[in-house]
Amino acid sequence: MIDYKHIKQIVEALIFAYDAPLSDNRILKIVEDIKSKDIVKAIDELNAEYESSGRTFRIRTIGGGYQLVTEPEYAKYIRKLIKGKIKQRLSTAALEVLSIIAFKQPISRPEIDQIRGVNSDGVVRTLLERNMITISGRSEKAGKALIYTTTPEFLIYFGINDISDLPKPREMEELLGNAQEELHFSSDDEKARIVEELVDMEEEDHSDDEAE
Amino acid sequence: MPYRVKLENFEGPLDLLLFLIRKNEVDIYDIPIAEITQQYLEYLEIIKIFDLEGAGDFIIMAATLIRIKVQMLLPKPQLDEEDEEYVDPRMELVTKLLEYKRFKEVAHKLHDFEDAQRDHFSRSYYDLDGGDDEKEEVTFTGEVTLFTLIQAFKSVVERIPKEVFHEVKTLEISTDEQIEYIQKYLTENEQVSFVDLIGHIGNKLVMIVTFVALLELIKRKEIEVNQAVPFGEIWIRKN
Numbered sequence: 392m393i394d395y396k397h398i399k400q401i402v403e404a405l406i407f408a409y410d411a412p413l414s415d416n417r418i419l420k421i422v423e424d425i426k427s428k429d430i431v432k433a434i435d436e437l438n439a440e441y442e443s444s445g446r447t448f449r450i451r452t453i454g455g456g457y458q459l460v461t462e463p464e465y466a467k468y469i470r471k472l473i474k475g476k477i478k479q480r481l482s483t484a485a486l487e488v489l490s491i492i493a494f495k496q497p498i499s500r501p502e503i504d505q506i507r508g509v510n511s512d513g514v515v516r517t518l519l520e521r522n523m524i525t526i527s528g529r530s531e532k533a534g535k536a537l538i539y540t541t542t543p544e545f546l547i548y549f550g551i552n553d554i555s556d557l558p559k560p561r562e563m564e565e566l567l568g569n570a571q572e573e574l575h576f577s578s579d580d581e582k583a584r585i586v587e588e589l590v591d592m593e594e595e596d597h598s599d600d601e602a603e
Numbered sequence: 604m605p606y607r608v609k610l611e612n613f614e615g616p617l618d619l620l621l622f623l624i625r626k627n628e629v630d631i632y633d634i635p636i637a638e639i640t641q642q643y644l645e646y647l648e649i650i651k652i653f654d655l656e657g658a659g660d661f662i663i664m665a666a667t668l669i670r671i672k673v674q675m676l677l678p679k680p681q682l683d684e685e686d687e688e689y690v691d692p693r694m695e696l697v698t699k700l701l702e703y704k705r706f707k708e709v710a711h712k713l714h715d716f717e718d719a720q721r722d723h724f725s726r727s728y729y730d731l732d733g734g735d736d737e738k739e740e741v742t743f744t745g746e747v748t749l750f751t752l753i754q755a756f757k758s759v760v761e762r763i764p765k766e767v768f769h770e771v772k773t774l775e776i777s778t779d780e781q782i783e784y785i786q787k788y789l790t791e792n793e794q795v796s797f798v799d800l801i802g803h804i805g806n807k808l809v810m811i812v813t814f815v816a817l818l819e820l821i822k823r824k825e826i827e828v829n830q831a832v833p834f835g836e837i838w839i840r841k842n
Contacts, residue, residue, distance in 0.1 A: 410725075410726065451723065453720075458725050459725060459726070460723035460724060460725045461723060461724045461725075462723075463719070463722035463723065465724075466721070466722035466723075466724065469724045473724075477721075480717065480721075481717065483614060483710065483714075484614060486710035486711075486713050486714055486717075487614065487706060487707060487710040489710070489713060490706045490707075490709035490710040490713055491706050493709070494706070494709070506699075506702055506703055506706060507614075507615055507617065507703060507706075508615050508616050508617035508660060508664065508699065508703065509614065509615025509616065509617070509660045510660065548717070548720065549713060549716040549717055549720055550716055550719060550720030550723065551716065557709070557712075557713075558709055558712040559709075560705040560706055560708065560709050561705045561708070563698075563701065563702060563705070566701045566705065
């Protein structure tokens with residue numbers, strides 16, 4: 392039986408050496424005789440030690456694992472160091488498509504296009520290349536379109552531990568409940584406005600006639 | 604030669620509609636269809652000039668708007684009490700707009716997450732394939748979006764007096780030349796308003812080439828575009 396101090400050191404060494412978030416399960420399989428709660432405790436203590444001794448990194452829980460990362464205040468220097476090797480930001484269109492896939496997955500491209508009102512072919516391809524999404528099969532519906540889901544890399548890229556940590560979109564029902572009431576009372580006003588506009592146009596036509 | 608502008612940040616007709624609704628400060632649940640359709644069609648004209656990818660989607664939406672406008676004029680069908688309720692012709696569009704808007708909100712939050720995560724570096728963060736600086740996405744600062752720029756462009760173009768006769772001439776001007784023009788301007792002046800930069804050019808095509816040059820400079824991150832208040836003056840300066 393290894394003592395607790397040693398456990399903490401092993402956990403630190405594993406996380407330090409690994410090049411991606413390291414999951415609980417992997418650590419449990421590697422280190423015998425320890426429990427999940429030992430790992431959590433070790434990480435809490437390590438982070439407290441880093442902080443009190445002025446270290447520039449912390450262990451963060453993202454994408455279902457633990458990863459050693461630098462604190463934000465050093466970002467501007469590191470950026471200069473690795474300039475040109477930093478991944479590109481995702482475009483606004485890509486973020487939109489990802490939001491839709493994250494909450495509607497699995498979802499096909501025609502369904503994404505439907506929500507965005509615009510073709511998302513290129514964006515979906517970029518997201519596949521960036522490994523943010525993956526093809527998970529074919530739709531049961533007519534057309535048998537490919538369907539997409541998000542990947543673990545998606546969580547890591549956004550620094551999220553679990554998909555349930557994502558901010559939820561507001562409920563459609565709630566938004567629409569509002570709309571139905573409002574729309575009932577207002578349509579007559581709008582109709583009046585259109586009629587007025589048509590009358591104006593007619594008058595303009597008329598004055599043209601007189602001019603000729 | 605047609606001027607093709609390909610902008611991945613162009614978010615489509617629903618985005619344009621949401622922009623117009625915000626700009627006019629109207630209620631999304633009570634869209635003044637006549638007004639918004641009119642403005643939408645004006646923007647569509649500009650979009651067609653640029654021959655943007657996906658202009659087809661914008662045209663389909665224009666057709667939808669006009670259909671709704673016509674439907675608003677038809678008398679409400681006489682319904683028995685037991686029959687279904689009267690459905691506002693705008694209902695379907697409002698539903699689509701709201702559905703799109705709520706994902707846009709999430710996308711906005713994802714952007715914040717992305718921002719925060721980009722400040723944390725792990726030892727595996729290096730993209731060993733080598734990121735390509737050239738392909739960096741167009742990022743607009745503050746409230747200035749592509750629509751805002753197109754809006755400014757539209758208002759300047761509208762000031763050109765309409766020419767009755769049409770003469771086809773070869774245009775001896777390139778985007779590169781206009782990039783130099785903007786760079787030179789910004790060396791001599793600390794900053795310039797969008798209207799001052801584009802406004803005095805009397806020729807629509809030269810304006811378009813200059814506008815494309817401006818977008819190119821934004822993409823290269825050589826210049827910065829700012830706006831103090833939404834829909835206010837747009838200021839351009841060196842980055």
